[in-house]
Amino acid sequence: MKQIFDPQIDEKDQKTDLDDIQGKLNEITSILVEQQTEQLRHYEWIEQNISQRFKSFKIHLQQNIDRIHDPVKAQDFVKEEQAFLHIPYHDLIQGTLIGQGGFGDVYRGRWLSRDHEVVIKKVRIQYLHDNHRKDLVNEISMMYQIRYDHILNIFGGCMEPENYALIVEYMSLGSLYDVLKEQTLQLSWTDRWSIAYQMTKGINYLHKLQKAIIHRDIKSLNILLKENGKDFLTKIADFGLAEIRHETMRQSSYNPFVGTLQWKAPELLEMGRHTEASDVYALGVVLWELGTGCEAYKGVDAQTIDTFVRRGDRLKIPINIPKSFSDIISRAWAQEPLQRPTCQHLLNLMKDVSSEVAIKEKLKTAAASTDRRIVEEATTGSLSPQQHSTRYILVFSADGDLTFVYLF
Structure with a gap:
């Protein structure tokens, strides 16, 4: 041949x-x-x-x-x-x-x-x-x-x-939407912060390209996961598909906007154009899903969602969500596009907070393993092999891992 x-x-x-x-x-x-x-x-x-x-x-x-x-x-x-x-x-x-x-x-x-x-x-x-x-x-x-x-x-x-x-x-764990709906994984707050940080990095990368790409369809269904050692690797899918969506809608009776209303920014509901800020709004809704483990606007009809979002109302953020995470959600889904932070700004906020969360979770694990009560006041700075505070002494192993928390 x-x-x-x-x-x-x-x-x-x-x-x-x-x-x-x-x-x-x-x-x-x-x-x-x-x-x-x-x-x-x-x-x-x-x-x-x-x-x-x-x-x-x-x-x-x-x-x-x-x-x-x-x-x-x-x-x-x-x-x-x-x-x-x-x-x-x-x-x-x-x-x-x-x-x-x-x-x-x-x-x-x-x-x-x-x-x-x-x-x-x-x-x-x-x-x-x-x-x-x-x-x-x-x-x-x-x-x-x-x-x-x-x-x-x-x-x-x-x-x-x-x-x-x-x-x-192929991403073996599927979408964040499926993971949360099926409750296949027990996500710690360290996991949640990591997933939030990674998906924000992905969107920020698109926004920072020489010719910026607006995703236009950010939702938990387009956030994909797979295991990466003991952690999770997170990736953004379905970006840059404007022509495909347009031609699909023209040639079929399938409506590509059905099921995406939950993540639509208020300005888009008023026929506004897609921007980096509308991507950030959608990210805010995904962060709410990640933090609560719930489906956004489950069981609510489209007209009710439309009216609710246009007048500036938002889903209730439960009190058990850490305040730092709650604050990021609230800022991301602000009513006015100019009031929303950029993805780069969100990354800076997440980086500061997630390091604190990791330290606190390590303290809790160490305290629990030595059958001592959990230390609530964690040091947020860099930790030397033996660092004192007014509440505890941290003891580290030779490879730098926290091993004991002694209270005094």
């Missing part, structure tokens, strides 16, 4: 071979599908979606033929392929449905040529005209180039009709 498309071979022979392939395209495609299925039979789900893999092989065979017949079209293919890694659908195994987003269905899957577990985010778009296709390519290219610890990695995209999809990394 490689020889057929080799530009070095005799042009006349090549044309004859291509004409033969064109006339037997379905037959050749069937052989390719059968060979792949046989070679990869050990993979779960490989025998599913055979018809879609057939279409994928056929599309790519036809594209290779078109490249040779039409030099202009060949240049268009090259430009598009340079924008981001194109992953053919036949190089993917689409597994179980794990979610539904504002623009498509989300599947757990495997990237065959890399033998790598991925997530396949299929877009509800059947066909793209050339101008929309270029816009979509530019959008995916922008997302593909961003590499940051707290931004979900995009490995590439599938640009085949009926199988438009983003191929992204």
